[in-house]
Amino acid sequence: MPLNFQIIGISKHFPLHSIHINMEREVRVRFAPSPTGALHIGGVRTALYNYLFAKKNGGKFLIRIEDTDQTRFVPGAEEYIKESLAWAGIETDEDPWKGGPHGPYRQSERKAMYMQYALDLVEKGHAYYAFDTSEELDAMRERLTAARVVSPQYNSITRTTMKNSLTLPEDEVKARLASGEPYVIRIKIPRKEEVRLNDMIRGWVMVHSSTLDDKVLMKSDGMPTYHLANIVDDHLMGITHVIRGEEWLPSAPLHVLLYKYFGWEDTMPQFAHLPLLLKPDGNGKLSKRDAEKHGFPVFPLEWTDPNTGGQVAGFRESGYLPDAFVNFLALLGWNPGNQEEIFSKEQLIEAFTVERIGKSGTKFDINKANWFNEIYLRAKPNVELAEYLLASLKQEGIACTPEKAAKVCGVMKERATFPTDFWKEGKFFFLSPTSFDEKIAEKKWNNDTVNALTAYKEELLANTETITPELAKALLTTALEKKGIGMGKVMQGVRLAITGVGAGPDLMEVIEIIGKEEVIKRIDFAIDNLKAYIH
RNA sequence: GGUCCGUUCGUCUAGGGGUUAGGACGUAUCCCUUUCACGGAUAAAACACGGGUUCGAUUCCCGUACGGACUACCA
Known part of the structure; x- marks a missing residue:
């Protein structure tokens, strides 16, 4: 696409790159889950918003698996993520399973490429090697806590007392590296600098660099941390917008700094930090315990943890229809600005804008989810509903024609919340x-x-x-x-x-x-x- | 503790310097139904508090309170 002349004219006064790139770049967003267990409903919402945003803007939605922590890997979790999104009808353009032009889409498979970026930062003086053991780190924190330092952290002050390439003689650093001694690479956060970012949902957020710490970029096992990997990958994958949970907001300034140090400011994605999903009662983040306590699911699919054997209920297994679930989820933190509430996926894509995402945390109300399910259930043709009933009947060993099942569903659907109600509340049709x-x-x-x-x-x-x-x-x-x-x-x-x-x-x-x-x-x-x- | 984010009915939210502060879920009541629902109608129900700014603040600003997130070689 050629630039138009007006923009070229403006470029004398404004940096051409950013204008050019922002206007011409295809929207590309990603959902980047960690395969550490069942995908939480909040994660599904994040994926959904990314998907809606991409489709609304004619862009691409991709999945990247963030599996840089090998110790937390849970078998089956990746498959769970894939299946959950498929169930919800959230389609991807690129992902680890079907691939794409920017693969691989698993960070563990991208391992080899991260070190060069970390070293680039070291060369530029924005990062350094650190040899401190975890015991030394603990000792440092204890020392600082004892001295009543408000935030004991590895930063511009404390790094001068630790074992790293800033304090050790060059020869010794080289020797340590050559000897194969374990080390990490840390970012060198400037002492005094105001870091700001313009969040699409929250507006300008400013943080002083003195409150940031020298986060580890490369771990001693040769894997990058989230902070490094997500910046490198987002850049390499051409990500234009990062839509993620609010829990990332505190580390967003660090990410901005990284874009700056890499020299990628012009193509830095825009950030949107989503409000959290909260417990239905009291306060706090919605958790697995709430599901157990209130008897409703907070996960899309049923899941048994292979390590702990712990089991969680799923929306799918509980009888929620994917369209109803998606509709419900979309309205948890976003609204169309008018009084409509029933939206098909296509209508959601059409109506969705980041501007209309709320700022405050959202309590989870299963009643509303049930209401959506009733609406969608009633809208379904009887023959389709009959499949659910037929399945229940098969389990019970009761024979039934599809015609009769459809008829039963037809009269039952006005009063049903879940497809399982057809059998549960309508046994007398058969017995x-x-x-x-x-x-x-x-x-x-x-x-x-x-x-x-x-x-x-x-x-x-x-x-x-x-x-x-x-x-x-x-x-x-x-x-x-x-x-x-x-x-x-x-x-x-x-x-x-x-x-x-x-x-x-x-x-x-x-x-x-x-x-x-x-x-x-x-x-x-x-x-x-x-x-x-x-x- | 520190940093950051937030705060409109019980819940999800609309709104925004002058409104009877609107809708939805849930709740209650009534109507419809010579059964059960669906449906319809009605009702109760909210701007956290204190200062400013202003003729006027729920709306803008500042505090306070409360809540939350983050504060790992986890993401």
């Missing part, structure tokens, strides 16, 4: 009642009900037409008129006899689905078995 709701029986089972049912049975027997809801109702009306009993008086009893419970979909529709013969059988059974309730 004759063997027991009855005692409370209803106590209240509604009486001579009138028995008389009404007896008369109804006669009418059903006498009629030879195929039963429909209308016919079922007409016959009941006739029976009741003959007996001189009001419908309202016995309806609950009739329902109880036929379904065994006091609540359910329209009874006449239930009768149609169950069929005349079965209804008659159930009436007989109820009359025989509920005698004790007649006073």
Whole structure:
């Protein structure tokens, strides 16, 4: 794409690179999880926002696995991430599994390229070797704490007392390196400098460099830390916007400094730090414990930790529909600015802007998630819903035609929250009642009900037409008129006899689905078995 | 402790110098339904506090309080 002349004209006064690049660069964003366990719902939201942003702006969304900490690697976690995003319908353009032009997409596989960047910083005087052992580090912190230093850290002051290439003679440094002694490379944070960044959500954030510490860039095992790896990779992968959780905000100034020292300021991505997802009660970050405490999932998929054996519930397994889940998640911290709440994925892409992401933490409310699920469940065609019911029935060993299952779902969906409710609340469509709701029986089972049912049975027997809801109702009306009993008086009893419970979909529709013969059988059974309730 | 971020109904939020502070979930009540829901309607429910600035502040500024994140050779 050629630059237009106006921009070239401006370039006399403003740096051309930044204007040029910002306008011409394709939007590229990434989700960079660590494979250390199940992907938290907050992570899914971060991925979702990245995805929505990319698609909205005609850009690319990619996944990069940040597995630089080998000690925290958990088998299966990577697969879990992949499956979670797939379930939620968050599609990637580039990732470790399908690859892409900027691979590899696993930091462990990029290991070889980080050292040269760290060394580049050392050469430029922005980083240095450090040989301190962890015991020495601990001792330093203890010493500083004892001296009531407010923040004991490896920084411009303390580094002068430690074992590093700034304090040791050059020869000794060389000797130590040559001897294979373990070392790390630390960034050399300037003593006095104001570091600022313009966060897309929070505006200007300013931090004084004196509060930053000399973070480790290269670990002694030859792996980079997150701070180094994420800057190098984002740069190499052409990332234009970094949308990540608020927990990264404190280290963002460090990252800005790194871009500066590498000389990549012109293409430094824009940052957007997302508000946290909080516990539904009280305060704090939403955690696994909340799931256990409140009985709802905080992870997209069910997960069993291979190391601890600990198990967590998943939204998928709990019966949440992917579209409902995504819709719910999108509104947790973002809003469209109008009063609409129901958004398909495509509509979310269309409506999404970073500007409308809120600043404050968001408490997690499962009620709202359930509401979304109900909305999406009702919008689904009955045949699609039937698949869920058919699956439940198969587990129970009950045969059923797809047509009947669809019909059951059709009448049940108005009252269901989860697909599993079709079976749970609608067992009576498939199983004759063997027991009855005692409370209803106590209240509604009486001579009138028995008389009404007896008369109804006669009418059903006498009629030879195929039963429909209308016919079922007409016959009941006739029976009741003959007996001189009001419908309202016995309806609950009739329902109880036929379904065994006091609540359910329209009874006449239930009768149609169950069929005349079965209804008659159930009436007989109820009359025989509920005698004790007649006073 | 230090640094940074935040604070509108119980929850998610809209709004923004003058509003009856709007919507949604949840809750309650009523209507519809000769059954159960769905649906509809109504109600209760919020600008953390104190100073400024201003004719006027929930909105802007500064404090305080409260909450949170970060403070590893973890990400």
